[in-house]
Each structure stands twice: as structure tokens, then as C-alpha cells.
Amino acid sequence: MNFPKSILTLFSILFFTIVASAQTITVKDKISNEPIPGVVLYNFNKTKIVVTDIDGKASIDDFFLNELIIFQSYTYKKFESSKAILATNNNTVLMISESENLSQVVVSASKFEQSKRDIPQSIVSLSANDIAIANPQTSADALQATGNIFIQKSQLGGGSPIIRGFSTNRLLIAVDGVRMNNAIFRGGNLQNVISIDPFAIQRTEVTLGSGSVVYGSDAIGGVMSFYTKKPQLSFKDELFLKTNAVVRYSSANNEKTAHTDINLGYKKWGFLTSISYTDFDDLRMGSHGPDEYLQTQYVETINGVDTLIDNPDPQIQSPTGYNQINLMQKVHYEPADNLKFDLGLHFSTTSEYGRYDRLIRPEGTGLRSAEWNYGPQKWFMSNFSATKLSSNSSFYDKIQATVAYQNFQESRIDRTFQSDTRRTRSETVDALLFNLDLEKTLSETSSLFYGIEYLYNIVGSYGLETNINTNQSTVSISRYPDDATWQSIAAYTSYKYRPNEKFVFQSGLRYNHIVANADFTANNTFLNLPFNTSKVNAGALTGTAGIRWIPNKTIEWNFNASTAFRAPNIDDIGKVFDSEPGSVVVPNNGLNPEYAYGAELGLKLNFENVVRLDMATYYTFLDNALIRRNFTLNGQTEILYDGELSTVQAIQNASEEYIYGFEVGAEINFTKNLKLKSQYNIIGGVEEDNGIEVPVRHIAPNFGRTHLTWQFKKWNFDAFAIYNDELSFEDLAPSEINKEYLYATDENGNPYSPSWYTLNLRAQFKVSDSFEITASLENITDQRYRPYSSGISGAGRNFIFSVTYSL
CATH class of the missing domain: 2.40.170.20 (TonB-dependent receptor, beta-barrel domain)
Structure with a gap:
């Protein structure tokens, strides 16, 4: 039995509209395929907000068919899509972990986010996930995990980085964009980096080589930039x-x-x-x-x-x-x-x-x-x-x-x-x-x-x-x-x-x-x-x-x-x-x-x-x-x-x-x-x-x-x-x-x-x-x-x- 093409088209649109109007999506990690709870979904003006449950699921019934939906999580790259497009992807969203995303974005080269591919200098990065896997006792030990930094210690409570033949007051340490180097940073081995809590670090960027244009004096051999974790908003009235x-x-x-x-x-x-x-x-x-x-x-x-x-x-x-x-x-x-x-x-x-x-x-x-x-x-x-x-x-x-x-x-x-x-x-x-x-x-x-x-x-x-x-x-x-x-x-x-x-x-x-x-x-x-x-x-x-x-x-x-x-x-x-x-x-x-x-x-x-x-x-x-x-x-x-x-x-x-x-x-x-x-x-x-x-x-x-x-x-x-x-x-x-x-x-x-x-x-x-x-x-x-x-x-x-x- 043959139906006219116009009827088939009308039926397909009607079916898709019904399905899309009652739609539950699942948000998963792109690598592990595990569900991600706590992902915030909202429209452009934030008048509609939902959060994924423990199984990574959320209802998007309140969103219009072609309305832009923004997916945001503290540890994942922001993702944007529409209700219509999600329906064609089996109502599944695969989000990219922030640890992967961070390897493509750097801040320390100019104080603002840039693609790592745009930076001529060598910059090595560590994410919070990298640090968690390395399980370091101090931030000095975390730096050593990059493979590019040599760590000297005069005592257990120590850790003096050496980068490309330079150390101590010829290297610059910055925390959340604020330089830690002070007027008495010495030429002998110093251990100020252990004051930074490795559990509080969201990411670390190490510039191998000079950083004097952005950071001034001391940044001869390299810059160690530590960015600590930031609070995550709810984007709605609930805590x-x-x-x-x-x-x-x-x-x-x-x-x-x-x-x-x-x-x-x-x-x-x-x-x-x-x-x-x-x-x-x-x-x-x-x-x-x-x-x-x-x-x-x-x-x-x-x-x-x-x-x-x-x-x-x-x-x-x-x-x-x-x-x-x-x-x-x-x-x-x-x-x-x-x-x-x-x-x-x-x-x-x-x-x-x-x-x-x-x-x-x-x-x-x-x-x-x-x-x-x-x-x-x-x-x-x-x-x-x-x-x-x-x-x-x-x-x-x-x-x-x-x-x-x-x-x-x-x-x-x-x-x-x-x-x-x-x-x-x-x-x-x-x-x-x-x-x-x-x-x-x-x-x-x-x-x-x-x-x-x-x-x-x-x-x-x-x-x-x-x-x-x-x-x-x-x-x-x-x-x-x-x-x-x-x-x-x-x-x-x-x-x-x-x-x-x-x-x-x-x-x-x-x-x-x-x-x-x-x-x-x-x-x-x-x-x-x-x-x-x-x-x-x-x-x-x-x-x-x-x-x-x-x-x-x-x-x-x-x-x-x-x-x-x-x-x-x-x-x-x-x-x-x-x-x-x-x-x-x-x-x-x-x-x-x-x-x-x-x-x-x-x-x-x-x-x-x-x-x-x-x-x-x-x-x-x-x-x-x-x-x-x-x-x-x-x-x-x-x-x-x-x-x-x-x-x-x-x-x-x-x-x-x-x-x-x-x-x-x-x-x-x-x-x-x-x-x-x-x-x-x-x-x-x-x-x-x-x-x-x-x-x-x-x-x-x-x-x-x-x-x-x-x-x-x-x-x-x-x-x-x-x-x-x-x-x-x-x-x-x-x-x-x-x-x-x-x-x-x-x-x-x-x-x-x-x-x-x-x-x-x-x-x-x-x-x-x-x-x-x-x-x-x-x-x-x-x-x-x-x-x-x-x-x-x-x-x-x-x-x-x-x-x-x-x-």
C-alpha cells in the first residue's frame, strides 16, 4: 500500500513533535560512558533550569523544540544543543572532561584564555584529575609529575623546582594570577611552593622558558601558574x-x-x-x-x-x-x-x-x-x-x-x-x-x-x-x-x-x-x-x-x-x-x-x-x-x-x-x-x-x-x-x-x-x-x-x- 509523500512527511513531523515534547535526556562522560549527575541545563536567559539526577537524566519538556539548551558542569566543558537535535542523537549528550579541555586552553600566556595551539612557547598542563591520579604529597611533587621539572629537596618539608637549568628566584610562581615571588626569594633552594595545597588545585600551567613580558622580573627560566578551584553556581533558586x-x-x-x-x-x-x-x-x-x-x-x-x-x-x-x-x-x-x-x-x-x-x-x-x-x-x-x-x-x-x-x-x-x-x-x-x-x-x-x-x-x-x-x-x-x-x-x-x-x-x-x-x-x-x-x-x-x-x-x-x-x-x-x-x-x-x-x-x-x-x-x-x-x-x-x-x-x-x-x-x-x-x-x-x-x-x-x-x-x-x-x-x-x-x-x-x-x-x-x-x-x-x-x-x-x- 502506497501513501502519498505528503502524508508520510506530515506523519513524521507529528510523530517527532510528540516524542520531542516529552523528552528525557541522558548526560554521559564521553570517555568512560558513565552518567554525569549534577549537570545544569538552562536556556539563554536562564528562565528554565533543570539538573541531571544521579543517573545523569533530566527532563527537558519545558524547553521549546529549537530553543538553545546550555549544559554546564564544574568539571566538564560547556555544551550547547537544542531539543530537536538531541532527539536525533538518541537523547544522549556526551560531555568532554575538563581535564581534556584544559589541555587545549591556557591562561598563563596572557592572563586570558587562549587555545594552546596559538601559543608559540612550550606550556605543560596538569588538571585536577591528573593530580588526583598522581596522588602527590605536596605541590612540588605534583610539578615533578609533568616530567619536565626537576625537584631538589634539602629536607622533607621542601621542594625547589628546576626548569631548563634555572631555579629559585629565576623562576616565577603565581597563584590565581598573583605572583608569589617576593623581595626575599633567594638564589639558594627554596620551598615556598609547598604552601600551595595540591587538593585545592584545579589546574597547573608551567611555561617552559621566559615569561617576563606578562610577569616581569624573575620569570627567566619559566612560570609555574597554579589555578585553584572556584565555587560552582546553582543557576537556580535551589542550593x-x-x-x-x-x-x-x-x-x-x-x-x-x-x-x-x-x-x-x-x-x-x-x-x-x-x-x-x-x-x-x-x-x-x-x-x-x-x-x-x-x-x-x-x-x-x-x-x-x-x-x-x-x-x-x-x-x-x-x-x-x-x-x-x-x-x-x-x-x-x-x-x-x-x-x-x-x-x-x-x-x-x-x-x-x-x-x-x-x-x-x-x-x-x-x-x-x-x-x-x-x-x-x-x-x-x-x-x-x-x-x-x-x-x-x-x-x-x-x-x-x-x-x-x-x-x-x-x-x-x-x-x-x-x-x-x-x-x-x-x-x-x-x-x-x-x-x-x-x-x-x-x-x-x-x-x-x-x-x-x-x-x-x-x-x-x-x-x-x-x-x-x-x-x-x-x-x-x-x-x-x-x-x-x-x-x-x-x-x-x-x-x-x-x-x-x-x-x-x-x-x-x-x-x-x-x-x-x-x-x-x-x-x-x-x-x-x-x-x-x-x-x-x-x-x-x-x-x-x-x-x-x-x-x-x-x-x-x-x-x-x-x-x-x-x-x-x-x-x-x-x-x-x-x-x-x-x-x-x-x-x-x-x-x-x-x-x-x-x-x-x-x-x-x-x-x-x-x-x-x-x-x-x-x-x-x-x-x-x-x-x-x-x-x-x-x-x-x-x-x-x-x-x-x-x-x-x-x-x-x-x-x-x-x-x-x-x-x-x-x-x-x-x-x-x-x-x-x-x-x-x-x-x-x-x-x-x-x-x-x-x-x-x-x-x-x-x-x-x-x-x-x-x-x-x-x-x-x-x-x-x-x-x-x-x-x-x-x-x-x-x-x-x-x-x-x-x-x-x-x-x-x-x-x-x-x-x-x-x-x-x-x-x-x-x-x-x-x-x-x-x-x-x-x-x-x-x-x-x-x-x-x-x-x-x-x-x-x-x-x-x-x-x-x-x-
Whole structure:
């Protein structure tokens, strides 16, 4: 029986209309195919709002047939469709996880979101999901998981990143766009990054190479940008409640960790509270490796007398344990679609903890120090930002203003073996910041980013000597001149030209002016410097230019050239401290900024998304480098400091450095669920020392890691190896040779850093949508190793177990 085509068409329309009018959709994860609860569906003006249930289902009966429906979830990329289109797709929506989406979008390159494909520089990213799988103890350990960053530790409560041969105050750390670097960031290893709670991180972006155009002074070797979690709104009158809880245990240092966060979302207001607490015992090293790393003795004070104790278990590094608490409160207010306000409060504090590399420093047949501790490391930050979008402004499409206040507190407490005098040196920094950042689309092919920045730091510092028998205290020399100030004002602009999908050009300029003032009158009571004040008044113009060219689906080229600088801070011009055994650093009032000139060439090859190769080579020339060198004070090359005759040193513009390297990453997708990923880094560099070329101190040995991952239903497996090459005696920097007690001994009796590896296995099981278990067995073969320049050995065989519950 044949029906006229018009009748068939009318019947089809009628049937489709009936089906579409009573329509329930299911929202699923595109990769796991698991339902996603809590996804908010709303129309353009938010007059219609529904939320998916525990099975990922929601009724869209109230929406019109061709009305735009927006799907939004905190951890997934926003999705848009219509009721009619959804009916043709079996009423199923597949959303892309934010962890995948984040790999395609970066913020740190310009302060605003850009496609990663538009950035000529190398940027590596970690999502909250990546961090959860890596299960790191600190944010320093999370950075190490990228495979591109080397981490040095002087104690368990440490983690000093090294990127492309640069470290400490030549790298910049930013949290939610606010720079953490302050006036006393030092050239020696520092551990400020551990103040950032890994449980609170939504994503991390690491720029490999200069970031001075956007971030100014210090961003010579790279920028580590941490973006913490934001509150999620409800978009309706009902409360949106989401909670997470994590507990974790680690056997190598008997770690006990607990974390919880809670999100309260309303239509226009969102609140997020995060709390983490971690307690570490002393760290156990491995069984197989150099005997020089074993701790055979430690100091214990018994009845007021310092006594050398034979360590009953030389693999236990004592004292290294400490505890830490992290608090975060976020408030988000969105009065209109084009206007947002964000307030963030962060607080972190550690307990007092031992600086292990100083506690194992020998003297004669015993140990030099009875005490050498860092006091609690405290960090507080409050930042407020306002973001506005505009479609009719001649000056911007997006504008963001940020004001922030930070307070840093740190101290050092030490006492020589069998001495009655305990020395305490305490520091505080109050740091203010104002940023104004703007973005403007000039045409379909070009965009402009620009902004201004002002920074102000004031340093508080005092020294105290206490007799432990009488408890009487006297004022002593402080580490820094008290009430020293450091200021920076800057303006920058960046231009992006993208004529087509294959080619991108980006360039930028920044002018920075730095003013620092220090008064040594109080410390001259002890030092007798030939000057009472020191000033820095210097300007710097930096620039960058780069291209990214994608001629076809297989090949992608990128090239970037840049200049960068670092202005002397209060640590450079005013510090007094014992830098290494038998040496003391004194202030220098004649310092100028150091400048870096660098270039990077990268090549990516993609063979049908089955095999990917990512290669980059780079070269950096550091001119007028600020380094520690021997010095004279009032014509003397040695002075008595803390009871020890010490060689006088100072930070000086005394060197040129040449740093170069090659990085290669590979990814092989054997199947959709079985993948191999590997990263390897080769670094080299020399500096001039009195006309002689010597190795640069922060050049890490070649290092890498390889992961074989397999996803099977609700299981994720990761078998991985971490490895470091040897750094021979000839390749050690002169300052490292003087610390031979931290190193193994080669066949000639000289210190060197041996090669090492660890084999590791990790498994994650998703019991339900709310319940997840992660277990790891690290350093399976129980290797005894010590990363280059570190004062503490790595963990031996280590079992880690964590449970996550979300609701």
C-alpha cells in the first residue's frame, strides 16, 4: 500500500513533535560512558533550569523544540544543543572532561584564555584529575609529575623546582594570577611552593622558558601558574551542594592526610571551603644504593647535654617529620552574565621542621649542629578580582582588575653542637599587588592583550641569640635589613595575529621599573659595613616574538625568541647568612639587573593520533648574572660569623651563563585504553668564573619518566619508571663540590651524583560515582637514591593508599 509523500512527511513531523515534547535526556562522560549527575541545563536567559539526577537524566519538556539548551558542569566543558537535535542523537549528550579541555586552553600566556595551539612557547598542563591520579604529597611533587621539572629537596618539608637549568628566584610562581615571588626569594633552594595545597588545585600551567613580558622580573627560566578551584553556581533558586573528602596513608614516612572541601552554590553566589591536614614522620630511604647516604648518627639533647647517638636504623632520616595545614575560602558572585567578582583567601602553615642537610653536616668525628630548624613557614593571601565583558567598548572585550595582599613568615633556628647559644633569625614580608589586564579583538585575525602592574613589598627581619641555660636573649645580626622595601611598576602589551588555522604569530613588550631601598644601620653594629644604605633604581625593557606553523595534520613547528630580566631584590643586596660550610654572604650595594636572551625551536609530529612526538631545543644566554662570589669586607677576605672564621662572599654581577638543552616527549596509543607516554630532558650549561668555564650550579642531570597506562572499565592502571643520569665529579659546580658530605664517592674518592631509577605501579578503582580508591607501590625495588643537589634521600619502597568520597 502506497501513501502519498505528503502524508508520510506530515506523519513524521507529528510523530517527532510528540516524542520531542516529552523528552528525557541522558548526560554521559564521553570517555568512560558513565552518567554525569549534577549537570545544569538552562536556556539563554536562564528562565528554565533543570539538573541531571544521579543517573545523569533530566527532563527537558519545558524547553521549546529549537530553543538553545546550555549544559554546564564544574568539571566538564560547556555544551550547547537544542531539543530537536538531541532527539536525533538518541537523547544522549556526551560531555568532554575538563581535564581534556584544559589541555587545549591556557591562561598563563596572557592572563586570558587562549587555545594552546596559538601559543608559540612550550606550556605543560596538569588538571585536577591528573593530580588526583598522581596522588602527590605536596605541590612540588605534583610539578615533578609533568616530567619536565626537576625537584631538589634539602629536607622533607621542601621542594625547589628546576626548569631548563634555572631555579629559585629565576623562576616565577603565581597563584590565581598573583605572583608569589617576593623581595626575599633567594638564589639558594627554596620551598615556598609547598604552601600551595595540591587538593585545592584545579589546574597547573608551567611555561617552559621566559615569561617576563606578562610577569616581569624573575620569570627567566619559566612560570609555574597554579589555578585553584572556584565555587560552582546553582543557576537556580535551589542550593547546589557538592562535597569531597580524601584520606591518604603513605608507608615511607607514615603519612596521615585528610582533606575535605564543600561547595555551596546559589543562583548568583557560590562558596567553596577547602581544608587539608598532613602529618609526616621521619622518612625512610631505600636499601640498595650508596652507603654514604646512610645516617649513622644524630644529635639528641639528654638532660641538657648534646649527645651523639648511633642511629639504630641508618635508613631512617631523623629528624625530617613535620605537619602542615592548608585552608582556602572562595566566594564567587555573578550579578550578570558579563560581570563576575571573585574573592580568595588562602592560609598555609607548617610545624617547625629540621633542615636535614645541615643536621648531617659533619665536623671532626661528629656533627656540627645540635639544632638546625626552619620555624613554621606561614603564607596568607587574600585576592579580589573583578571581571567584565563588553561588546561595545573600543578599548576592551574583557577587563580584569586584581588586588591582592600576601603575608609571608619564615625563620631559622640553629645551635652549634654543645653550644649554649641558640640563634633565631625571623623574617616577614608584606606584599601588595594591583593588576589591570585587558583583552581586545581587533579583527577576525588579530587580538591585543595589555595591562599594568604595581607591586610593593616591605621586609621585617630580626635576629636573636638565646642562652639555653639561662633563657636570656640578646639582639643579634638579622638576616636582612629591617624595614627594607622593594617596588615594581610595569606596563605590557602582547599582540596575536592568526590569519588562518595553520599560522599564528605572537609578540609582546614590557617595560618594568624597580626601586629597592635598604638601611643597614642596625646591622652595622655587628658588620661594620663601609655603607649604611643600599638602593636599586633600574628599568628593563623585555620582549618576545614567536610563531606556530601547522602545515598539515602531521607536522607542527614553533619558534620563540625572548628577552627576560631579574632585578636585584632585598635578598641580593642585603642578606647576611652562612651560604655553605666556612663561608658567609654579606650585603653588596652595587648590583644591577641580570638579563637573559633565549630562543626555542619545537617540532611536533602526530601520526594519525596513534604516535605523537614532541621535541624542543633551546638556548639561553644570561648576561651580568647575579651569582655568589668571594668578596672583601673592609679589606678582609675572612670574618668571624656565628663563632666560625668564614670566607667573605657577596652576590655580584660577576658572570655570564650559557644554558642549552633538548626535550623529547613521546606518546603511543596502542588502543583507546592502552597508552605509553615518555618524557626525557637533556640539559647542559657553563658559566665563567675568573675566566674559567665551570658547570652551572642548577643544571640537573639528564632525567625522564615513562608511563604505561591501561584503562579497563572502572580501573585505571599506571606502571611507570622514573630515572636520572649520573652527574660526575667533573660536572659538579664548585659550590656543590664543597658539600661532599651530601654526595656519593667515586672510585677516585671524589663526590659525584650517581644515576638512579625507581619502578612504580599505581591503580585507581572507581567503586561508584561517589567512591574512589587509589593505591600505589612506589620504588618497588627499594632503591637508595638522592636527587642531584638534594640534602635528603628519596623514599624507599613506599605503599600509598587513598580513598576519595564525593557527594
